[in-house]
Amino acid sequence: MTGYKQKYSVPNLLDLVAEGEGLRIEFKRLIHSAPKIARSITAFANTSGGVILIGVDDDRRIVGIHSEKETLEVIDEAMRFHIEPKPRIGVSFAEFRCRMVLFVDIPQSPERPHFHVERLIRRDSDKRGVERRVFIREGSHNKAASEECIELMLSSREPVRVSFTNRERRLLDWLNRHDRITAEEFADNACIPMKEARRILVSLVRSGALRLDTVSGRSSYSLAFH
Structure with a gap:
């Protein structure tokens, strides 16, 4: 994983949750899909940067993550196989009332555009294809970038x-x-x-x-x- 240490505290967590999702903040209750989290990482890196809070529900409830190890493995898979070129990200944790939240901090990247890479199996054959797309943040959503x-x-x-x-x-x-x-x-x-x-x-x-x-x-x- 191409990363650096970024410290977040409980007050940081509560401030971000209170601010809500937007151009530079995204909440994820949990993550299972490397391609999906890769889409968010590339969108932030391609726009103004931002932070993903994993363990926070869409309604701003802090629910915590089930497994630090599994969550980090999904992020590592996203960085290794689903993003080209790899941006720098920072990963850290904060605990609130025995619930662990993972922060993924993504600065705006000087190496934009970062491509979201997804390997697909074509419906009409057993051949595998590769789809490379560029995403940006538009409000609180990830959208495909125009040409x-x-x-x-x-x-x-x-x-x-x-x-x-x-x-x-x-x-x-x-x-x-x-x-x-x-x-x-x-x-x-x-x-x-x-x-x-x-x-x-x-x-x-x-x-x-x-x-x-x-x-x-x-x-x-x-x-x-x-």
Whole structure:
């Protein structure tokens, strides 16, 4: 497991439980499935980071985990076989009224995107396939990332390069008069391929000129300051 030590106390636990699930907090009563916990870990690493509390029910009741060893084994399996590349995580425990809660702390990763990897058996044959998907946090849920969101993560590894040509100026002028635009709309308006439209929009997001919003896997762009 690629990890580090992260200390949480009972007051930390109670504060997080009181805050409730959201962009950076998730509750799990227990975990049995390595692919499912891997999905949450990748979503936090790909977004703003966060913490998973295992042993806390959805209604905020602290129920505790049954087995520290089995829970850690599931997390280890998730990290080894269901996430590429592996993010750094921190794991620690806190005991409240004889009930043990496990914390999985996931920082926002500089190596985004992290792929959720699931090995599947195809229904029409005995052949095994591999499904690689990127998840992000959207409110209190894990959602599949849009292509633009994935491209933004990949481009963040490179220096920002933006050219303000007439095409970019016309786009910004259009957004001054409209609320938002999708990559498809921009490609149609500018008569350019979709790949080029996405590249320009992502560059403008990285420069701070535009904001990328993703709802239910669909991305749109608006002026960062309007």
